[in-house]
Amino acid sequence: MRILKYIFLLILLFSIAVAVFVATQKGDFEVTQIRLINTPRNIVFNFVNDYRNWPSWASFDAEMKPEFPAFTSGKGGSFSWEGSENDGDVKTISVKENDSIVQQMNWNGLPANMYWTFKDSAGKTKVTLKVKGKIGFMPKIYAAMKGGANRIMEGIFEKSLVTLDKTLDREINTYNIKVDGIAEKTANYYLKQTITSTIDNMPRNMRIMQSKLMHFFTKNNIPTAGKPFVLYDYYDKSKNLTKFSVCVPIRDEIYTAPESDVTFGKFETFHAVKTTLTGDYSHLREAWDKTRAYIEANHLTKTDGNSLEWYKVGKEDGKGPSKWVTEIYIPIKDAAVAPAPPAAATVTAPTPAAPKPETPKTEEEISIP
Incomplete structure (x- = not known):
């Protein structure tokens, strides 16, 4: 019995020592x-x-x-x-x-x-x-x-x-870039916010505008009719300046208060060269370049209409950047359907280097990013 008391005392002393040690x-x-x-x-x-x-x-x-x-x-x-x-x-x-x-x-x-x-x-x-x-x-x-x-x-x-x-x-x-060729883009109603921004600040401004626009939809209980997209008014690399609108599709015409920075917009059905990027937005420039190259190679003529980026799948869908899907549309004049481009394979590219300096263009404004 005395031995058990000693054992219990030793355990108690050990526990106290551990507690003191840990506490200190x-x-x-x-x-x-x-x-x-x-x-x-x-x-x-x-x-x-x-x-x-x-x-x-x-x-x-x-x-x-x-x-x-x-x-x-x-x-x-x-x-x-x-x-x-x-x-x-x-x-x-x-x-x-x-x-x-x-x-x-x-x-x-x-x-x-x-x-x-x-x-x-x-x-x-x-x-x-x-x-x-x-x-x-x-x-x-x-x-x-x-x-x-x-x-x-x-x-x-x-x-x-x-x-x-x-x-x-x-x-x-x-990532994967596929030039889909000529496609018809059907008419859409949308609400938009428009801004003139430096090209460097464009990604940050887009995130802010999209958040504010979605808050406007939620606050006013307006149902959306599709994923957001961006319409480009102009994109001037020489001045590092762009004017663009962040847009969210809606089903019916809605007119906002005159003082609101959210306004109604609409585009009619048009023909365009369509390109699909599956991957991170950092590859958008390459996707735009391939779209323009396709237009030139097939002797197509661009119109004065707004080009757009349509974000079909993104982070809000729970996907990683390699699974994001963005569609690019450059409006063209109606013409016979050009030859379908060859299928593109998904690639794992080497780590992208800094963009090479571009040769300055003679025109003042460049309409496509």
């Missing part, structure tokens, strides 16, 4: 991970900036089940997850386009701050991720056995950046 261990952690990613900076930034991409690379939980709100990119964007080992959420606090992102994370109820920076480096992107936060009592026990909280978190975020690099290489550089 540093619960704060601060880790910094740096990786050179073989993908252009703006593409890496946009991929990280949108939480819909995170489950493909964030190594937070092997069985992560994400939930996405209406806004998943830019300031105020967020997402949450549940997993077999932990759950949490992340929200974007501030964004500097193509440069930096600041986020707040709750990991099993414990706070952490994440700081991203993106810099050009010898043709690659230098990604720096700094994370500062705290861990609770139970994780401290695990951390004490594994070399400390910093060592555990370094492993998680190092693995995440490695996976991010591999995912970008696969998702961005696997």
Whole structure:
């Protein structure tokens, strides 16, 4: 009986010693991970900036089940997850386009701050991720056995950046461009927002405009009649300037208040050369170039009508960039159907290099991006 008392006392003393040891261990952690990613900076930034991409690379939980709100990119964007080992959420606090992102994370109820920076480096992107936060009592026990909280978190975020690099290489550089030939584009009603913007700021402005436009539809209980598209009024490379409209199809004519920046639009049925891009938007320039080359090779004549990009499948459909589908239409004068182009095969391209300087054109405006 006395032996049992001694054993119990030893267990109690050991438990107290462990509790004191764990309690005195540093619960704060601060880790910094740096990786050179073989993908252009703006593409890496946009991929990280949108939480819909995170489950493909964030190594937070092997069985992560994400939930996405209406806004998943830019300031105020967020997402949450549940997993077999932990759950949490992340929200974007501030964004500097193509440069930096600041986020707040709750990991099993414990706070952490994440700081991203993106810099050009010898043709690659230098990604720096700094994370500062705290861990609770139970994780401290695990951390004490594994070399400390910093060592555990370094492993998680190092693995995440490695996976991010591999995912970008696969998702961005696997794409397909098919010139479908002459097609008829049927008439459409739509609501639109129009802006004149620098070409450099166009992707950011498009995201903002599309979010505002969808909020307008939701607020006014207006049903949509298809996926969004962009109409180009002009695209002047020499001045780095473009005027375009972000549009959402509707079934019937709707006229908005005169002071509203959302207006009604309509285009009639027209013939166009159609091209389908399956893949990331970074390949759109190549798709436009192939469309123009087809028009020239088949001696077709463009009209003064607006060219458009129609986003048939995108991130909101739960697809990665390699599965996005964008249709391009360049209006042409009615003519006999040109020969069908050869079928295009899906390719995995090498990492895209910086665009080559283009020969200046004589005309002041270039109508197609």
